[in-house]
Amino acid sequence: MPSLKDVARLAGVSTSTVSRAINGTIPVSEETRLRVEKAVRDMGYKPNLVAQSLRIKSTRLLGLVVPEMQHETFISFIRFTEEAAEAKGYNLIIGSTNSDPDREERFIENLIRRNIDGIIFSRVSDKSHVLKILDRTKIPVVIIDRTLEREDIPSVVMDNYESGKLVAEHLLSLGHRAFACITGPLDIAINRDRLAGFRDTVLAGGGTLEDKCIYEGNFKFESGKKGIAYLLDTGARFTALWAQNDYMAVGVLNLLSDRGIAVPGEISVAGLDNIQQSWMMRPSLTTVAQPFREMCTHAVDIIIDRAGREDDNREKIRVMLKPELIVRETTARPPEGSFAAERKEVERK
Amino acid sequence: MPSLKDVARLAGVSTSTVSRAINGTIPVSEETRLRVEKAVRDMGYKPNLVAQSLRIKSTRLLGLVVPEMQHETFISFIRFTEEAAEAKGYNLIIGSTNSDPDREERFIENLIRRNIDGIIFSRVSDKSHVLKILDRTKIPVVIIDRTLEREDIPSVVMDNYESGKLVAEHLLSLGHRAFACITGPLDIAINRDRLAGFRDTVLAGGGTLEDKCIYEGNFKFESGKKGIAYLLDTGARFTALWAQNDYMAVGVLNLLSDRGIAVPGEISVAGLDNIQQSWMMRPSLTTVAQPFREMCTHAVDIIIDRAGREDDNREKIRVMLKPELIVRETTARPPEGSFAAERKEVERK
DNA sequence: ATCATTTGTGCAATCGATTGCAAGAAAAAG
DNA sequence: CTTTTTCTTGCAATCGATTGCACAAATGAT
Incomplete structure (x- = not known):
């Protein structure tokens, strides 16, 4: 060279x-x-970019931290962030932490030592001490798919309240009145927002969402199965169910199929995320699509904008983007007769 | 700092x-x-790693080139390569080319300018001129999931012949004798290998795999649908079908479900890759798991080993790893009566 | 006590770029 | 024909590490 x-x-x-x-x-x-x-x-x-970086203090490198690479959500983050970064002439270093604080810390430290221009976090907890590490440097940071209590850290999220609202409106308009919900972990703000949007809209529309019709899951397939089994076995009365992500919704459909309960004949099911399976499976899943591409583009823009300037005035930046409802085959008019949970119980006797 | x-x-x-x-x-x-x-x-x-890199000419950075991030295969490459790299104290820069030669070239050039320690390619064609670019530098390269004609470029692949063999043996042992196959693009060596392993074993086991029972797909969902529709519509006679990847297999199952053909009742179906859907769906898919983790670990090891030494003796390195058959619900004993394709034709009259 | 060897440390060059400062040449002003 | 201003260009320092070479001190050999 x-x-x-x-x-x-x-x-x-x-x-x-x-x-x-x-x-x-x-x-x-x-x-x-x-x-x-x-x-x-x-x-x-x-x-030579190494020499250049050393001198001008800008590496045109961004870091992306994901907790894992199994959930399609994080794959989307990687995909769209890489796309947005490449469009701006930046390269992307990715690291998955596997929810291991040590690994996370090691990764962040490496990024700092590499004079990275900015770091995008997907999912961090309010208590993550990594944020403290970052406070010591001036590296721009942005968080996607979460908001933190600290308002000086910019974040980009979907309007989670709206997502719950969209699903509720759709199901109400089909004629449903008795609802159930399998949520994500409720210690996380965005999941509470989703639930609030759902509940508020259901109630405003004359529907019900009893406490016993709510199950707190963990976003995984198995948790969807467990959730729906629990709801059915405890005799919860509902004709429509919203799982706060698609993996759990798939789990729900799976178990309903095992138990011979028809979807959407007896129960309508909706999800959130629009993962590949949602359109490949039969019946295809009604769901809410998160604007991942826009989220990542915004995140990259924010970072690059901050990296350019020297001034440290961290204005409060919170970008919130609109979700989109995608109606497919798992939602339809409610059945005429009784509730699936009860019918099953009757049959069992 | x-x-x-x-x-x-x-x-x-x-x-x-x-x-x-x-x-x-x-x-x-x-x-x-x-x-x-x-x-x-x-x-x-x-x-500071930038300064260190400049001086010692090693960045402890690896590059990974993937054509896209939709197929779960490439996600696995990203995931496991990152894992292996992190374990060795390396960071990973990823780039997806979207099958755009310009993007690919830009990305590679960036990596070179960044004094990257090595590049891992997943899927490159024999004619990719990017290899020529790389010839000019001494950057170590390894290819996963493909072999090239040029033998001086190390590659890590699954034993594709074996994968076809495993599926054929399994189906033969269930009693199937009439087979069909939806392949990946046959201009690619590994897909021909898969087919050869399948065919050889079928024939050796007393089964048939007629030319009209082979459809060349492109590894996508839609291609699986198209393939099975074509086979059925042209009256191909078979009781067991192997799709050379899971996305196509899912497409097959999808269309069979639409047409009301029972799996595995009337037709047994197997895939390859062991994607998430394969175990989440109902019926769950019998498939072959590629040893992705091992492949990536090997690739990283080869790169790092080469990066260390100055000598340029490119011995021929071709690592080949064993696949694993995973039997699930879509394969079973063949039906007693006639072939699905024929029965459907009769019904239609 | 003298010379040879070992051990520990610092000076200064180097990797490959960018940039403040100064100087020479050219152009404009007086 | 000076003097001032404007344009170009090069020298040398710098970013933050590593490393060959030299030198001084300590150790060992004779």
Whole structure:
């Protein structure tokens, strides 16, 4: 790989001049510019980014922290963040923490030592001490898919309240009045928001969402199965159910299929996330799509914007984007007769 | 962030001594070592990796090139490569090319300019001119999930022939004799290998795999639907079908469900890859699991090994790992009566 | 006590870029 | 024809590490 020095020698000028001719920072005479450009072309010279980074303190590298790579959500973050970063001429270093605080800390520390230009976190808890590490440096940070209590850290999220509202409106309009919900962990704000949007809308529309019709899951497939089994076995009365993510919804459908309960014939089911399975499976899943691409693009924009400026005035940035309802086959008019949970009990006797 | 100089000042020695005390390259007196270590601890000093990279020419960064991030296969590559890299103290820069040669070239060039220690390709074609770019530098390269004709480029693949064999053996043992196959693109060696393993074993076991029972797909969901529809509509006679990846298998199941053909009652179906859906769906999919974790670990090991040494003797490295058959619900004994394709035709009249 | 060897440390160059400062050449002003 | 201003260009320092070489002190050999 040729270096600046090589180009300078070939063009018969100093390295300073070559640098300036390339970057156009300070005017260079027409004649030498052409000579330099020719030399650059002839040697196939490309500035070395490591050296450049050392000097100008910008690496054009972003870091992305994900807790894992099994959930399609995080895959989407990786995918769209990489896309947005590449569009801006940045590269992306990814690290999955596997919910291991040590790994997370190691990764963040590496990023700092690499003079990274910014870090995007997907999912961090309010108590993560990693944020303290970051406070010591001036590295711009943004959080996607979560909001933190600390308001000086920018975040980009979907309007979670709205997502619950969309689902409720859809199901109400189909004629449902008795609802159930399998939520994500309720110690996390966005999940409470989802539930609030759902409940408020259900109640405002004349429906019911009894406490015994709510099950707190953990976003995993198995948790959906467990949740619906629990609801059915405790005789919860509902004709429509919302699982706060698609993996749990798939689990629900799975168990309902095992128990011979028809979807959407007896129970309508909706999810959230619009994972691949939601449209590949039969029946295809009614769900809410998160605007992942926009979220990631915004996150990258925020980071790059901050990285550029020296001023440290952290205004409070909270971007909130609209979800979109996608109606498919698992939701329909409610059945005429009794509730599935009760019918099953009767049959069992 | 404190620098070496700061530590040196605090410890009252030169930067050279600090560097040597930290890296242990040249012995330092016990006394100064302790003083330096204390200074390092007190200041929370961590060597800057950019500066270090510039000097020692190793960045402890690996690049991973994937064509896209929709297929779960590539997600697995990202996941396991990151895992293996992290275990060795390396970070990973990922780039998806979206099958756009320009993007691919831009990405590779960036990696080169970043003095990356090695690049892992998943899926490249024999004609990719990117390999030529890489020939100009000495950056170690390894290819996963493909083999190239050029034997000087190391590759790590599953034993694809074996995967076809495993599926065929399983289906034969269930009693099937008439087989069909939906393949991946047959201009790619590994797909021909899969087919060969399947065909050889079927024939050796007294089964048939007629030419009209083979459909060349493109590894996507829709292609599975199209393939099975084509086979059924052209009256292909078979009781067991192997789709060379799970997405296509899911497409197959989808269409069979639409047409009311029972799986595994009338047709047994197997896939390959063991994607999440394969175990979440109902009926769950019999499939072959690729040893992705091992593949990625090997790839990283090969790269790091090469990166260390100066000698350029590219011995021919081709690692081949064993697949594993996972039997689930979509495969069973063949039906007694006629073939599904024929029965449907009769019914239609 | 003298010379050879080992051990520990610092100076200064280096990796490959960018940039403040100064100097020479050219152009404009007096 | 000076003097001032403007344009170009190069020198050398810098970013933060590593490392060859030299030198001084300590150790060992004679």
